[in-house]
Structure formats: structure tokens, C-alpha cells
Amino acid sequence: MRLRLIWTGKTRNEHLRALADDYLKRLSRFVRCEVVELRECTAADERACLEEEGKRILGALASDALAVLLDVGGPTRWSSEELAAQVEGWQGRSVKEVAFVVGGHLGISDEVRRRADVRWSLSPLTLTHEMARVLVAEQLYRAYTITRGLPYQK
Secondary structure, X not given: OEEEEEEEOOOOOXXXXXXXXXXXXXXXXXXXXXXXXXXOOOOOOHHHHHHHHHHHHHHHOOOOOEEEEEOXXXXXXXXXXXXXXXXXXXXXXXXXXXXXXXXXXXXXXHHHHHHOXXXXXXXXXXXXXXXXXXXXXHHHHHHHHHHOOOHHHO
């Protein structure tokens, strides 16, 4: 299985970028992982930008990828152990690629929301998209340590 993390814009905060990179490096010991950073739209019309960014996200998604959209209003809220079980389940079902999508500061288009197989809420709190990236990477790393019985998760 391969993990693809798709997000709009670069992580500008150097501390958050370093933290995300650290977890992604740790994660790569367990699974192939790729980060796709998509260009942010700079047009003045927010609705047009949302649609343009949505098209870029959809273009980055493989047609057979299981798409997990990070969505504060998403109905799915996993504990770390539940996420680990999900990862094991995807591997057991021979899912080729799981793509985690983090939208930009404008949010996500309806078209991307419809394409998502799972809408995952990390928290009822609103997080910056940069912080969400770190949390996704950390929780995926934690999930793999849980499935392998490693001490990190304790």
C-alpha cells in the first residue's frame, strides 16, 4: 500500500514543516509515502479559487485511490487505535493507495467533498491547514507503531 498526502500550498512555518518532515521520514520506514503540494490559487474571487484548487486536487488523485478528506465537519472521528485498525483493514483489503487530502485556507470544493470516500475530522476544533498536516503525519506514524507493537504510542 502507498500513502499519498495531498495538500494545497506549502507549509510556510519552518517549525511545522520540520515537524511534518520528521514524522513523514519516520513513517517511510513502514510504508511508501508521497507528499503532493499543489499550488495555491491567487485570484481575488474566492469561489473561483476554491473550484480551481479542487480541480488540482482531483487531478492529483489516482482514480482507484481511497480518498480520505480531512474535514472539520466530517462524520468520521477515529481514535489512534481506530485509525491503526483502519490502516490494517486497508492493507488487508489490498488497497493500493490511500490519499489523505488537506485543503487550503479557503477550504475544499464540493466536487472534492463528493469524491472523498471518507471524511475524517481530526478534532471539532478548527485547525490551520499547516497544523492539520503535522497531525495527519503524526497520527499515521502512530498508527503504524500501534500495529507493530512499538513503544512510541504509549
